Amino acid sequence: MKKIITRFAPSPTGPLHIGTIRTALFPYLFSVKNKGTFILRIEDTDKERSKKEWEDELIKGLGWLGIKWDEGPFRQSERGDLYEEKIKKLIEDGHAYYCFCTKEEVEAQKQYLMSIGESPVYNGHCRDLPKETVDKYLKEGKPYVIRFKTPVNKIISFNDIIRGKIETNTNTMGDFVIAKDFRNCLFNFTCAVDDMEMKVTHVIRGEDHIPNTPKQILIINALGEKEPEYAHLSLILGTDKKKLSKRTGKTSLSDYIRDGYLPEAILNFIAFLGWNPGTEKEIYTMEELINDFSLEKIQKSPAIFNIDKLDWLNGLYIRKMQIEELTKACIPYITGIKDEPLEYLVKIVSLYQERLKKLSEINELTDYFFKDKLTYEKELLLWKEMSFEDVKKSLEKIYDVILNDKDILEEANKETNRGNILWPLRAALTGKKNSAGPIDIVNVLGKEKSLKRIKEAIELIK
């Protein structure tokens, strides 16, 4: 069987989008599963919008997720010679031609055609210009573009692995532009040439490329090769059912990294947006994904990005982490750290491991460990029917218990309701409505600090 070659071909024109990750993940999984080759190709033919910083972010992001490529990164900006050669060949063979129409003329045509309800395509004005005229215009230095000579009224058909047969009449696409000049080729052309030259067997990409596919097939065929297989992934939508955008939520991977999502959770979540193994298992490592992946099980309909499920998954992966590893991951998020030893931080983080959904939450949850003095309303110390007088008595009692190293729980159980002891203690130690268990906190905070905070609480209600 032919060796499988897939590619991920992003444009470095902005932050790494969460939807883009999926168009990287699926061809990656497919190629690794089939022991194929996965190529990273940077499509940076748009010199205005392509930036090195975006490429760096892209590569960093893929590394963070654990998506590894076998070949590349290849940059289209470095492949100009190849494109020039191919475009010349197309012109020589009569598959492409110079067009001298101005942008304005073409735009006006398009508007007109749309207004009368027809496909807005180029009218072929320069399609059959006599050679002498072309030479004359070129000599005069008249601005031009190069258009592909699309066959008239022909059905281009391909069998999409995910969607089945897709047919397009060439009349709906017309003679599209493939290059501004020999050194400035456009997307459909460079993409087709590269897929062909790199011997890509499976093009797996977003469904926004479906309309481009027949154009690319035409180009590849005109260059004398057979087109690859195509698989078009549905898009990821925001909660407003529109293409995921900044308006409806965070879209770039860096935002999610900053919030403290784990790569395992992002990967697991993204993989299950539009794919599932057909079983009820849904917690998957990369290894397992590779093992169970198949293009046939990919969903045709678009999926809405549901942050609640990601949060749940992330919490799950956080709970599975080794505590020391989790602590190290949390440290960058804790703003109050001075020179506390790692083992102390480990104790703090372990108090919150099962309460954490995102690493970024650790700061607010544990800030009381890093403050000298807590500020809170004295009402916070009140538990159910207690009066301030009751609270004061409770706190004084706990003070005595801790001072004399007595068992806190045992003492609390002597009360009619142990909340009478435990709630004011918790509030005094943390200054918060919700927290980890007070006895655990005393153990981490230490006797001296705990006593100090209880004393401060007693002062507060005086």
Added chain:
RNA sequence: GGCCCCAUCGUCUAACGGUUAGGACGCCAGAUUUUCAAUCUGGCAAUCAGGGUUCGAUUCCCUGUGGGGUCACCA
């Protein structure tokens, strides 16, 4: 507007043409509990509409509706 794609709980989804339409997230209730989580138990909740084909349609076909994509000298 032309062309193309899509359609099962709120969301992600399962169901060789025959299932009480299953699971997960979320939500609600209960258990546990000093709070919040975590955990466990239970509950609510879906086949877009109308026509066919068939003994039987979530599943196949047609039409409609809805949503999305695309129509660049962007990718």
